[in-house]
Amino acid sequence: MRIVALAGGIGGARFLRGLKDVVAPGDEITVIGNTGDDIHLFGLKVCPDLDTVMYTLGGGIHEEQGWGRAEESFAVKDELTAYGVGPSWFGLGDKDFATHIVRTQMLGAGYPLSAVTEALCDRWQPGVRLLPMSDDRVETHVKITTGDTSGSAAGSGTRAIHFQEYWVKLHASVDAEAIIPVGADTAKPAPGVLEAIAAADVILFPPSNPVVSIGTILAVPGIREAVAKASAPVVGLSPIIGGAPVRGMADKVLAAVGVEATAAAVALHYGADLIDGWLVDEADAEAVTEVAASGIPCRAIPLLMSDPAATAAMARAALELAEQVRA
Numbered sequence: 001m002r003i004v005a006l007a008g009g010i011g012g013a014r015f016l017r018g019l020k021d022v023v024a025p026g027d028e029i030t031v032i033g034n035t036g037d038d039i040h041l042f043g044l045k046v047c048p049d050l051d052t053v054m055y056t057l058g059g060g061i062h063e064e065q066g067w068g069r070a071e072e073s074f075a076v077k078d079e080l081t082a083y084g085v086g087p088s089w090f091g092l093g094d095k096d097f098a099t100h101i102v103r104t105q106m107l108g109a110g111y112p113l114s115a116v117t118e119a120l121c122d123r124w125q126p127g128v129r130l131l132p133m134s135d136d137r138v139e140t141h142v143k144i145t146t147g148d149t150s151g152s153a154a155g156s157g158t159r160a161i162h163f164q165e166y167w168v169k170l171h172a173s174v175d176a177e178a179i180i181p182v183g184a185d186t187a188k189p190a191p192g193v194l195e196a197i198a199a200a201d202v203i204l205f206p207p208s209n210p211v212v213s214i215g216t217i218l219a220v221p222g223i224r225e226a227v228a229k230a231s232a233p234v235v236g237l238s239p240i241i242g243g244a245p246v247r248g249m250a251d252k253v254l255a256a257v258g259v260e261a262t263a264a265a266v267a268l269h270y271g272a273d274l275i276d277g278w279l280v281d282e283a284d285a286e287a288v289t290e291v292a293a294s295g296i297p298c299r300a301i302p303l304l305m306s307d308p309a310a311t312a313a314m315a316r317a318a319l320e321l322a323e324q325v326r327a
């Protein structure tokens with residue numbers, strides 16, 4: 001069976017680890033990874049969501065953080081800080097730097113991001129085919145209202161900051177007025193992306209951020225259309241449990257796009273034209289009726305990825321729902 005999953009960072013990667021546990025030998029998993037979180041730092045290109053999938057499935061992830069390497073050190077970061085070279089709020093570890101150096105070196109030699117990602121995965125052997133959503137540069141920015149009313153150039157007190165600055169430096173502590181995936185409108189799907197979607201037997205939306213992760217992937221022209229018209233059933237898992245995101249601050253970016261932070265609202269945001277099934281947590285069992293009434297078959301099951309067995313059960317339930325809704 002050919003399974004395609006659109007994945008962001010931490011939640012997506014953890015779910016994929018459970019999916020790998022339940023698929024049969026010979027099943028192929030293709031992950032279309034979000035690159036809107038990418039950031040250029042110290043002359044290097046950092047791809048947080050691709051690296052989180054690669055490290056998590058390849059066994060190098062810092063488990064508690066869900067990003068960066070295990071057993072990491074920060075000597076290079078400390079030296080950069082000693083030179084007064086920032087930003088200091090983004091924790092790049094010494095081992096992680098090697099990934100960004102290799103990636104930037106290969107990009108500089110003319111390799112597209114998809115080829116670079118394949119080369120990095122050759123070392124990590126994640127057990128899935130990891131494709132960036134696009135080889136073109138896409139970087140999510142967040143429009144925020146700043147306190148200063150000095151009439152700054154960007155108009156009275158609003159400015160756009162890089163997603164990582166919003167997410168990591170500000171901890172999403174200010175409201176996001178808009179989420180702008182800069183470059184998405186002219187980006188092309190990476191080689192193999194549309195083909196994988198068309199050839200898939202099942203397409204999954206893991207519990208990743210529906211706006212800045214899966215939403216950004218769907219914003220690349222051609223990808224949403226391909227998923228909507230795919231013959232494969234599309235099944236998603238809610239990233240919201242009991243009205244709150246499991247981790248991260250998905251509610252802040254959902255508000256920016258006018259979507260309530262509920263399991264039902266996210267399903268309706270994707271829409272019945274895109275998804276064929278939706279899994280919500282038992283805490284949101286009351287959402288099943290509303291979601292089903294909108295034409296999206298829905299089940300309530302435990303959705304907390306508290307351990308590998310729970311995550312595997314979620315993946316199994318998603319595959320089962322896909323078979324039940326297969327046209």
Ligand SMILES: O=c1nc2n(C[C@H](O)[C@H](O)[C@H](O)CO)c3cc(O)ccc3cc-2c(=O)[nH]1
Nearest residue numbers: 009010037047048051067068089090091168
């Ligand atoms: O909350 C943090 N997240 C950090 N992240 C996580 C990152 O912001 C998120 O994984 C995604 O961008 C959102 O899913 C990193 C990811 C990397 O690949 C490399 C470095 C970092 C550093 C941080 C950090 O200092 N703090």
